[in-house]
Amino acid sequence: MALNLEEEAVSQYTTVFGSLNDYTPGGVMVIDDDPKNYVFSNVFAVADKSAPYERVAVAKNMEYIIEAVRTEGVSDWYATAHDEFALCMDGEVEIELVKLADPDSAVDPDSEGAHKLSGDPDGQKMGRIVIRRGHQALLPVGAAYRFKAEKASVMMIQTVLGPETVEKWAEICQTAA
Amino acid sequence: MAMSESAATADAIDNPRGLPITTGTEVFPPDNVEGYKAFKAGDFSFRRDAYFAHITWPGGRHEMPIDVFLRALMRDVAWGFFYGTVNFDHIFGTTNYYGEVEMFAGACNHAYTKAGRDFIQRFKSDELMDVFSQMVSDWTNADYDPFAAPMETGTPWGSKNGDNDAAVTRQRVTAKRMIGLPGDTPVRTDESGFTVNRHFTDVDQSQPDVYPEPGFEHEVSAYNLFGYLSRSDVTWNPSVCSVIKDSLFCPTTEEFTLPVEHGNDRCEWFIQLSDEIIWDVKDGKSGDPRATVTMRAGDVSCMPADIRHQGFSNKRSMLLVWENGSPKIPEMVRNGTAPVVAVEF
Numbered sequence: 001m002a003l004n005l006e007e008e009a010v011s012q013y014t015t016v017f018g019s020l021n022d023y024t025p026g027g028v029m030v031i032d033d034d035p036k037n038y039v040f041s042n043v044f045a046v047a048d049k050s051a052p053y054e055r056v057a058v059a060k061n062m063e064y065i066i067e068a069v070r071t072e073g074v075s076d077w078y079a080t081a082h083d084e085f086a087l088c089m090d091g092e093v094e095i096e097l098v099k100l101a102d103p104d105s106a107v108d109p110d111s112e113g114a115h116k117l118s119g120d121p122d123g124q125k126m127g128r129i130v131i132r133r134g135h136q137a138l139l140p141v142g143a144a145y146r147f148k149a150e151k152a153s154v155m156m157i158q159t160v161l162g163p164e165t166v167e168k169w170a171e172i173c174q175t176a177a
Numbered sequence: 178m179a180m181s182e183s184a185a186t187a188d189a190i191d192n193p194r195g196l197p198i199t200t201g202t203e204v205f206p207p208d209n210v211e212g213y214k215a216f217k218a219g220d221f222s223f224r225r226d227a228y229f230a231h232i233t234w235p236g237g238r239h240e241m242p243i244d245v246f247l248r249a250l251m252r253d254v255a256w257g258f259f260y261g262t263v264n265f266d267h268i269f270g271t272t273n274y275y276g277e278v279e280m281f282a283g284a285c286n287h288a289y290t291k292a293g294r295d296f297i298q299r300f301k302s303d304e305l306m307d308v309f310s311q312m313v314s315d316w317t318n319a320d321y322d323p324f325a326a327p328m329e330t331g332t333p334w335g336s337k338n339g340d341n342d343a344a345v346t347r348q349r350v351t352a353k354r355m356i357g358l359p360g361d362t363p364v365r366t367d368e369s370g371f372t373v374n375r376h377f378t379d380v381d382q383s384q385p386d387v388y389p390e391p392g393f394e395h396e397v398s399a400y401n402l403f404g405y406l407s408r409s410d411v412t413w414n415p416s417v418c419s420v421i422k423d424s425l426f427c428p429t430t431e432e433f434t435l436p437v438e439h440g441n442d443r444c445e446w447f448i449q450l451s452d453e454i455i456w457d458v459k460d461g462k463s464g465d466p467r468a469t470v471t472m473r474a475g476d477v478s479c480m481p482a483d484i485r486h487q488g489f490s491n492k493r494s495m496l497l498v499w500e501n502g503s504p505k506i507p508e509m510v511r512n513g514t515a516p517v518v519a520v521e522f
Contacts, residue, residue, distance in 0.1 A: 013376045013492055016452050017403075018474035026453065026471030028478070033458070033467040037481050039520045043448070044475040058477045059446045060520050061501040064424040066448070066477070085355060085419045085426065087402060089450075089475065097397055127389035127397040134403025134450075135385040136419060138355050140396045156448070158419060158426055169522035 017133060018044045019090040020070075020152055030177040040174040043068040043089055047154040053147065055114065055157065056166045063112060065165055067157040071149040077117040078146065079107045084114065084139040084159040088131040091153025095137055097126035098144045106144065113162010117144060190276045191511040196299040198277065202308045212337030214315045218308045219298040221280055225316050227335050232269055234282050234296045239268045243316070244323075244333045248436030250313050251323035255349060255414060258302060260500070262440030264485055267464055271305075272440070275507050278302045285440060285485070287463040317341050324411040326432035326493065329375075350416030357400035362418075364400050365408040374430070376493035377407035403450065406430050406495045413488075415498045423503040432493040440485040442510050444519040445500065449476045452494030458486050472496075479519040482510075 023044035028035040046056050047070040059066035071093045100106050101123040107115045121144035129137050139145050199219035207214050215224040222233045230246035232239045249265040258273035267286055272279040281297040283289025317323060319339030320331025352362040365371035382404045389397035406428055413435050415427035431454055440461045449472040456470040461483045470478055480486050509515035
């Protein structure tokens with residue numbers, strides 16, 4: 001196949017990822033609109049101002065949510081009545097998984113979102129995962145999980161709106177043109 | 178941007194214009210000059226020559242550079258007419274009603290509608306898709322890949338010169354639960370033919386450390402999403418990588434321009450994973466400019482349901498498109514209960 005890459009032969013590209021210590025948000029330049037309509041925020045800026053393991057909603061599509069989480073130290077244990085997915089955006093996070101002996105007693109099977117457990121989960125150890133920037137992990141239904149991070153790191157969690165979700169849109173989103 | 182299977186099977190089909198179904202498609206033999214087939218769907222006719230796609234309808238005509246037309250046509254075919262409206266440009270496009278589709282000239286252009294010069298016909302989706310699929314196959318030459326960034330492919334110009342069906346019939350990736358799980362979509366590797374893109378040679382390819390206890394290997398799972406994306410061989414073609422009910426993570430890699438102006442019928446979220454995309458946002462119906470959204474790594478933004486948008490990415494970038502593929506949304510769009518703005522605060 002004839003490509004058009006001759007002029008690129010000596011080019012070097014640097015992929016720009018963000019981090020807690022180095023992020024440069026863009027923004028909404030309004031022509032004829034309200035910037036709030038775009039619900040514009042930045043996960044690193046949100047995590048920068050969050051308490052450890054505060055699960056701040058940065059995207060919401062009806063009942064579905066994406067949470068930005070500052071991971072630092074050891075979290076509480078959580079469980080859900082559905083899968084969730086954790087995507088590491090910066091740093092390194094360890095995930096411990098326990099197969100709940102009685103999932104329905106830990107979390108109402110009809111409920112949505114993450115629920116904080118009152119203590120250590122009752123069940124068999126499933127294993128652990130260490131994710132770094134760009135790694136996505138399954139937080140499976142029927143399991144309890146907790147996070148550990150030696151240094152402040154950032155995750156996004158694909159989930160459903162639940163009791164642990166913190167909504168503070170006016171604090172995190174661009175409101176001025 | 179990748180549709181779930183359920184999204185295409187709404188119980189009732191919206192028809193806000195009250196248009197009848199148009200039937201009748203035709204494929205004409207290759208012409209004696211450039212060698213391309215011509216096509217007809219209802220009263221729309223399509224032909225291409227060395228440089229242009231020519232679209233005609235009763236009382237009107239429109240010309241598009243063939244590269245622009247093919248890139249847009251490719252997405253409309255690959256996305257199954259997508260959510261809402263796919264504007265090939267400021268004149269021509271399709272609007273999806275999930276089972277039926279409108280093809281239009283000028284319907285999303287203020288000057289055309291004001292002058293009453295817009296023209297719209299409605300088709301069964303599978304009938305129009307059959308014509309579009311044959312068109313993209315015949316009009317794509319051997320050296321050209323309409324899914325690829327312009328720097329990574331040949332040119333579409335000139336007379337008929339073979340085909341590239343391997344490229345134009347690519348199947349989008351749709352993980353059922355998550356990439357890399359047993360029985361689900363596999364991760365990309367050199368061995369499976371997915372090499373790291375020239376713009377992503379610096380992206381870490383290491384996999385997560387996974388330590389399952391015996392018996393839990395099928396659920397203790399993780400993979401390198403950024404590495405997976407760095408090996409994408411297409412642009413502006415999201416694929417489903419993780420699924421919670423109707424919540425679809427549809428990451429994609431973007432270079433050059435989004436080949437269409439996508440007119441949303443529902444809110445659509447973007448999370449910029451790397452680099453930068455600049456979005457031109459226009460009013461969905463009139464095409465009047467509304468905003469310019471610059472997104473850099475870590476930025477999150479939602480496209481309202483009443484706009485159209487087109488992205489520009491100089492360096493290949495990673496974008497997470499987050500969709501709600503619920504089959505209840507077409508009904509909500511129909512009865513006016515679908516939110517136009519995702520979050521009000």
